[in-house]
Amino acid sequence: MTRPSQRSMAFFAAALVAALAIWGTSLARAEKQGTTQNSAEECKMDPVAQSICVYDLILDDIRDNYRQRGGGGISGIVQTSTTGFTARLEQEGRVDVRSYEIRFEADGRPAIVSVTEATETM
Amino acid sequence: MKSTIKFPRFDAELDTDCCDPYNNAELTLTLRLGFTQINPAGGAAAGSHHDYGNAAKPTRKTIKWTDAAWKTWKDNFCSTAQSFWTGKFWLVNDAGSFPFVTKSGQGYIPNVWCRMKIVAQDGSAANNHHSISVVRLDPSESWFGSHSTLYDSKDTDLVQKNTDSAGNKVMQRAHVHEVGHLLGLGHVDIGKAHCPASGDTNASACYGVADNDMKSVMGSGMELRLEHAEPWREAIRGFSIGEVLTGVLAPGKLFLPFGRLLIGANPLFAVWPAKFKRHYPRTAEEVAAGTLITAKPARPA
Numbered sequence: 243m244t245r246p247s248q249r250s251m252a253f254f255a256a257a258l259v260a261a262l263a264i265w266g267t268s269l270a271r272a273e274k275q276g277t278t279q280n281s282a283e284e285c286k287m288d289p290v291a292q293s294i295c296v297y298d299l300i301l302d303d304i305r306d307n308y309r310q311r312g313g314g315g316i317s318g319i320v321q322t323s324t325t326g327f328t329a330r331l332e333q334e335g336r337v338d339v340r341s342y343e344i345r346f347e348a349d350g351r352p353a354i355v356s357v358t359e360a361t362e363t364m
Numbered sequence: 365m366k367s368t369i370k371f372p373r374f375d376a377e378l379d380t381d382c383c384d385p386y387n388n389a390e391l392t393l394t395l396r397l398g399f400t401q402i403n404p405a406g407g408a409a410a411g412s413h414h415d416y417g418n419a420a421k422p423t424r425k426t427i428k429w430t431d432a433a434w435k436t437w438k439d440n441f442c443s444t445a446q447s448f449w450t451g452k453f454w455l456v457n458d459a460g461s462f463p464f465v466t467k468s469g470q471g472y473i474p475n476v477w478c479r480m481k482i483v484a485q486d487g488s489a490a491n492n493h494h495s496i497s498v499v500r501l502d503p504s505e506s507w508f509g510s511h512s513t514l515y516d517s518k519d520t521d522l523v524q525k526n527t528d529s530a531g532n533k534v535m536q537r538a539h540v541h542e543v544g545h546l547l548g549l550g551h552v553d554i555g556k557a558h559c560p561a562s563g564d565t566n567a568s569a570c571y572g573v574a575d576n577d578m579k580s581v582m583g584s585g586m587e588l589r590l591e592h593a594e595p596w597r598e599a600i601r602g603f604s605i606g607e608v609l610t611g612v613l614a615p616g617k618l619f620l621p622f623g624r625l626l627i628g629a630n631p632l633f634a635v636w637p638a639k640f641k642r643h644y645p646r647t648a649e650e651v652a653a654g655t656l657i658t659a660k661p662a663r664p665a
Contacts, residue, residue, distance in 0.1 A: 309526055309527040309528075310525065310526050310527075310568055310571070310584065311524055311525075311526065311527050311533075312523055312524045312525040312526065312536075312584075313507065313525075314415065314422070314507045314508075314509055315507075317421075317422060332415060332421075332422075332507075332509050333568070334509070334510050334511070334519075334538050335416075335510065335511040335512060335566065336566050336567075336568075338568050359567075359568065359569075360564075360567070361564050361566055361567040361568060363564060363566045364415075364416035364418065364421075364509060364511045
């Protein structure tokens, strides 16, 4: 027969395992979404802070979705309009140009509306 | 007999002298590449060069070529690219072309072994098929923006070009991919919805989206595919049809092309299927039966 103190310890251990599992799942989800996502507080602090949030978002997208990891890397990210940005990635014989349309949420954080990719043959 | 056809991209030589009951005809495509050094300005030992030779692009540190380094680089370029492409394909002779008769009186129809040769020449030579300028990167540099006529000294290195769906690196030596282009091959996904032939076939998606495609040498990897035999198939059709025309002009040889109709072969509609495995020469009966011989057969002397 199990004594009350042993039941408490078993319950505590089970709760600890469950907590670790939930924490691990959250961590994995956070990594998938990009851990460099900045907080709303940071992004709406001032224009420079908001720009940093936009560039972080674009860098996160490149890290997660651009698979051609050879070449010369990112040679520039340039703002082309209030909500438009292009990232240039150098490859042998070409430059891949990823164009981003960004919107700003009410809390000041940027979100990607669309990404299109074009190529400049060199 | 050895005969040559000069194509714009390469010279093709067909050798049927080597044919016997066990050995096929050999088709060698020869690329004459004209190499030119690009050295730092003013004879300096070190300098810089813009990616793609475009003044608006980043600069990379370069150093002057030495005679020894230049020779080593060219030799390595030619030997490694040539060994990648040569001797990998056999074309099955479904045209009935180039028949020969042995001393014993047995007739055979050879298949064709596909070979490739790269000849390095000076960039100023008049008969170069292609001209390539080459910068020598400073050892501290790991990458330079090359293009089809401007290479760098590290373009022969095996480097990561892509990442497959499992996160594995897809590696390639740039020069073997470029030699594929020089032979006339396009990127792996040309013609697919994400890489229409009418669009920019240099777009990243054209290098392969599915794992299997990106691993092709005409994608981002190093794998040969049977479709890469197309330059040899194009060349052999030229020789095969040329043989028929020669037969028409010389009536004494007419029996050769007409005789092929008896075994169901016709040079005009021949496919010349490519194979990765050696296929031995066949008798007319074996051709007519569609027999493919990949193990050494017993043949009369």
